[in-house]
Amino acid sequence: MSYHQVAGTRTGGKRPLRRFADAAEPWFYSAPVLVLIIAVMLVPLLLGLSYAFRDIQLLNPFSGGFVGLKHLKALSQDAAFYRALKNTLWWTGASVFLQFFFGLILALLLDKPFAGRGIAQALVFLPWAVPTFLAGLNWAWLFNPVIGPLPHWMVSLGLLSAPNNILADPQLAMWGPIIANVWWGIPFFAITLLAALQAIPRDLYEAAAIDGANPLQRFISITLPFLAPTIAITILLRTVWIANFADLIVVMTNGGPADRTQIVASYIFTQAFRRLDFGYASAIALVLLVLLLAYSMLIVVIRQRLIEKD
Amino acid sequence: MTGKLIGTIAHRGAILVYIAFALFPLFWLLKVSVTPNDLLYSEGVRLWPSRSTFDHYHFVIENSAFPTFFKNSLIVASSTAFAVTVFSSLAGYALSRFRFRGKYVIIALMLITQMFPLVMLVAPIFKMLSPLGLTNSLTGLVIVYTAFNVPFATFLMQSFFDGIPKDLEEAAMIDGASRFTAFRQIILPLTLPGIAATLGFVFTAAWSELLFALMLISGNASATFPVGLLTFVSKFSVDFGQMMAAGVMALIPACLFFLLIQRYLVQGLTAGAVKG
Numbered sequence: 022m023s024y025h026q027v028a029g030t031r032t033g034g035k036r037p038l039r040r041f042a043d044a045a046e047p048w049f050y051s052a053p054v055l056v057l058i059i060a061v062m063l064v065p066l067l068l069g070l071s072y073a074f075r076d077i078q079l080l081n082p083f084s085g086g087f088v089g090l091k092h093l094k095a096l097s098q099d100a101a102f103y104r105a106l107k108n109t110l111w112w113t114g115a116s117v118f119l120q121f122f123f124g125l126i127l128a129l130l131l132d133k134p135f136a137g138r139g140i141a142q143a144l145v146f147l148p149w150a151v152p153t154f155l156a157g158l159n160w161a162w163l164f165n166p167v168i169g170p171l172p173h174w175m176v177s178l179g180l181l182s183a184p185n186n187i188l189a190d191p192q193l194a195m196w197g198p199i200i201a202n203v204w205w206g207i208p209f210f211a212i213t214l215l216a217a218l219q220a221i222p223r224d225l226y227e228a229a230a231i232d233g234a235n236p237l238q239r240f241i242s243i244t245l246p247f248l249a250p251t252i253a254i255t256i257l258l259r260t261v262w263i264a265n266f267a268d269l270i271v272v273m274t275n276g277g278p279a280d281r282t283q284i285v286a287s288y289i290f291t292q293a294f295r296r297l298d299f300g301y302a303s304a305i306a307l308v309l310l311v312l313l314l315a316y317s318m319l320i321v322v323i324r325q326r327l328i329e330k331d
Numbered sequence: 332m333t334g335k336l337i338g339t340i341a342h343r344g345a346i347l348v349y350i351a352f353a354l355f356p357l358f359w360l361l362k363v364s365v366t367p368n369d370l371l372y373s374e375g376v377r378l379w380p381s382r383s384t385f386d387h388y389h390f391v392i393e394n395s396a397f398p399t400f401f402k403n404s405l406i407v408a409s410s411t412a413f414a415v416t417v418f419s420s421l422a423g424y425a426l427s428r429f430r431f432r433g434k435y436v437i438i439a440l441m442l443i444t445q446m447f448p449l450v451m452l453v454a455p456i457f458k459m460l461s462p463l464g465l466t467n468s469l470t471g472l473v474i475v476y477t478a479f480n481v482p483f484a485t486f487l488m489q490s491f492f493d494g495i496p497k498d499l500e501e502a503a504m505i506d507g508a509s510r511f512t513a514f515r516q517i518i519l520p521l522t523l524p525g526i527a528a529t530l531g532f533v534f535t536a537a538w539s540e541l542l543f544a545l546m547l548i549s550g551n552a553s554a555t556f557p558v559g560l561l562t563f564v565s566k567f568s569v570d571f572g573q574m575m576a577a578g579v580m581a582l583i584p585a586c587l588f589f590l591l592i593q594r595y596l597v598q599g600l601t602a603g604a605v606k607g
Binding site: 047059061065066077130135141142146148151152158163167168169261289290302303307309 | 342343345346349350352353354356357360363372421424425426429431434443445448450453454455457458459474475477478479482485510539541542557560571575582586590594
């Protein structure tokens with residue numbers, strides 16, 4: 022029976038006013054959220070899209086006119102933008118992969134009951150509660166050879182030849198924010214994957230164990246298929262989110278040394294915040310938005326293909 | 332038998348490695364914050380200084396705008412957490428219990444907000460809030476943060492409501508209660524863990540936000556913690572002890588909140604997953 026039939030039989034005998042109240046009820050509940058999202062996120066989004074084609078400089082009262090594709094043309098010749106794009110790929114790819122990999126292992130470790138699991142879980146998830154700016158500062162301090170132990174330890178391990186600050190080294194600087202990001206982001210993957218793991222019916226494992234499947238076989242034939250939807254959606258959301266995530270970089274390196282850690286998101290912020298050039302910043306944001314949408318579409322299409330194959 | 336024992340040891344060992352990795356940076360923060368200045372460089376890589384002191388904490392509390400930052404952040408984070416929880420409970424309830432035209436439009440709208448770069452909103456939001464006098468104001472920050480956090484919180488609350496049987500409020504409604512009364516008096520109390528999870532999640536998010544706070548706030552009077560600490564860092568860039576003491580204090584509320592709610596977070600996401 023379809024929804025309309027049900028609604029029809031239920032509300033058929035009521036007066037029109039009553040019927041209107043019934044139909045409007047869910048909207049009363051969702052109205053505040055809708056108003057907020059539209060006013061504070063969607064309207065600014067559209068405005069931001071229009072800024073990409075206008076000359077908007079905060080301190081210049083004569084700015085505001087339409088300039089057409091000027092910003093986008095300038096952007097296509099902006100070498101710093103291309104570098105930032107390359108850095109964004111590297112930053113996002115490495116961060117998402119490492120967060121996912123270590124997050125999955127952690128979720129698997131926490132899935133089976135053991136004494137002290139509650140406290141262990143609270144402790145390993147703690148980094149997520151650390152404000153990101155503080156996580157950035159904290160790791161910047163750890164990498165600082167004057168007060169941090171990490172450079173000295175890396176020398177002992179033979180990873181560095183001298184206890185220098187890797188954040189000042191153009192070749193290595195990106196690893197600083199990536200490590201901080203992995204530290205901060207593992208709990209997110211672990212929490213979502215753990216929730217998905219705990220939703221897998223236990224009897225499936227028992228049946229497989231009776232059939233003589235070893236742990237690896239059980240992981241591949243039960244755990245992975247059950248986790249796959251969660252993994253797909255989490256990785257998709259996380260990739261988009263990390264590509265946009267500028268806090269750690271702004272705090273730890275500010276894009277330096279020599280723009281080696283400048284990602285597109287931090288470049289947008291630099292243009293808006295330091296140069297107050299909102300028009301150009303919005304043009305970069307527009308390009309980033311288009312790229313991320315293309316990426317999301319690609320993932321959704323691939324996922325659809327995989328589902329159809331099964 | 333021995334195989335199982337080795338497995339157990341490996342499992343506990345791996346957990347310990349994770350705990351050490353998670354806690355070490357925080358431990359180091361604490362360590363430097365209690366190291367007296369004269370030992371800071373000579374005992375730079377020691378695990379605990381031979382002498383410890385709370386001088387840095389005294390200095391930060393007495394001689395900086397730190398208490399103001401703390402108060403501002405507390406106001407912003409609690410107001411945001413409260414507003415988001417109220418709004419997202421209502422919307423989450425609607426998504427969980429009603430079948431109505433437009434439901435998927437609402438879900439799509441909320442998903443879209445999760446997809447685009449929030450940095451993109453920096454410029455337009457500044458331009459919109461500035462004529463309303465909401466830049467450089469805590470109210471402006473609360474409005475912006477509430478909107479940013481509401482979509483995820485709504486999905487979270489919806490998954491908690493999905494885990495509660497519908498018969499409960501239907502029985503109350505047959506007895507003559509209005510739906511809203513049933514929602515308030517029967518369903519909400521059962522969702523307390525979910526409400527706690529949402530409150531804690533949003534509180535930490537609002538406590539930590541940096542980019543919009545930097546953009547919308549100038550001057551110490553209404554600076555939140557992230558902004559204040561960053562200016563503090565650039566101003567006192569040599570005094571690591573004081574910076575880290577300020578950092579430790581910034582950490583405390585967020586961590587306390589998180590320790591209280593993290594259990595419910597996993598529980599809530601599981602409830603949602605079971606329902607599909």
